Amino acid sequence: NAGVTQTPKFQVLKTGQSMTLQCAQDMNHNSMYWYRQDPGMGLRLIYYSASEGTTDKGEVPNGYNVSRLNKREFSLRLESAAPSQTSVYFCASSEQGTKEQFFGPGTRLTVL
Amino acid sequence: LAKTTQPISMDSYEGQEVNITCSHNNIATNDYITWYQQFPSQGPRFIIQGYKTKVTNEVASLFIPADRKSSTLSLPRVSLSDTAVYYCLVGGRQAGTALIFGKGTTLSVSS
Numbered sequence: 001n002a003g004v005t006q007t008p009k010f011q012v013l014k015t016g017q018s019m020t021l022q023c024a025q026d027m028n029h030n031s032m033y034w035y036r037q038d039p040g041m042g043l044r045l046i047y048y049s050a051s052e053g054t055t056d057k058g059e060v061p062n063g064y065n066v067s068r069l070n071k072r073e074f075s076l077r078l079e080s081a082a083p084s085q086t087s088v089y090f091c092a093s094s095e096q097g098t099k100e101q102f103f104g105p106g107t108r109l110t111v112l
Numbered sequence: 113l114a115k116t117t118q119p120i121s122m123d124s125y126e127g128q129e130v131n132i133t134c135s136h137n138n139i140a141t142n143d144y145i146t147w148y149q150q151f152p153s154q155g156p157r158f159i160i161q162g163y164k165t166k167v168t169n170e171v172a173s174l175f176i177p178a179d180r181k182s183s184t185l186s187l188p189r190v191s192l193s194d195t196a197v198y199y200c201l202v203g204g205r206q207a208g209t210a211l212i213f214g215k216g217t218t219l220s221v222s223s
Contacts, residue, residue, distance in 0.1 A: 004155075033210060035213070041215060042197075042199065042213045042214050042215040042216050043156065043199075043213035044213070045210055045211075045212060045213070048210045050210075056210070058210060059212065090155045090156075092155070096205070099161075099205055100146075100158040100161065101148075101156075101158065101211070102158075103154075103155025103156050103157070104155055105154070105155060106153070106154070106155055
């Protein structure tokens with residue numbers, strides 16, 4: 001039981017490049033989330049998926065797109081990376097709504 | 113979603129009890145109160161969740177007064193390994209509701 005896994009762990013991009021962050025969970029959770037955390041800051045919600053087939057914007061969705069590929073997987077895409085998107089990205093999942101969320105190890109992204 | 117206010121930082125010594133208070137004046141009837149802990153370079157980890165009165169688990173206690181406009185996370189006899197950021201979140205548990213993390217409280221435990 002791996003819990004929540006994220007790939008890659010580290011990534012460096014140049015401004016304007018695109019990439020997809022992958023997230024998968026093996027706990028049969030309905031809800032999945034993407035957060036970003038900037039140095040010295042709390043987590044900010046980018047997008048979430050309450051259930052398979054649905055996605056909703058969070059606090060800071062601009063510059064990102066998401067896909068709930070199936071119940072297990074929830075990906076985050078940066079179409080044209082900008083230096084302001086340099087951050088640590090966390091994926092999380094939960095049974096439903098705001099019950100306990102389980103977090104992945106994070107992806108450290110640097111945009112030059 | 114109810115807005116929460118908690119201290120930016122707190123200091124303590126090993127062996128002491130630490131109480132972190134969170135204000136949530138506009139908490140809704142169906143909102144729960146949840147606390148998370150985050151160590152550097154890791155994702156947050158669930159500590160405890162409650163609706164009213166007192167909840168206790170093997171890690172912490174959560175005290176919620178009758179008006180539910182605040183809550184207190186109590187960590188008994190802290191150790192150096194309790195140095196972390198602690199987040200207070202308020203929200204409903206119905207499907208489709210996402211939580212909003214604030215900046216949290218940075219707890220520093222010294223020997």
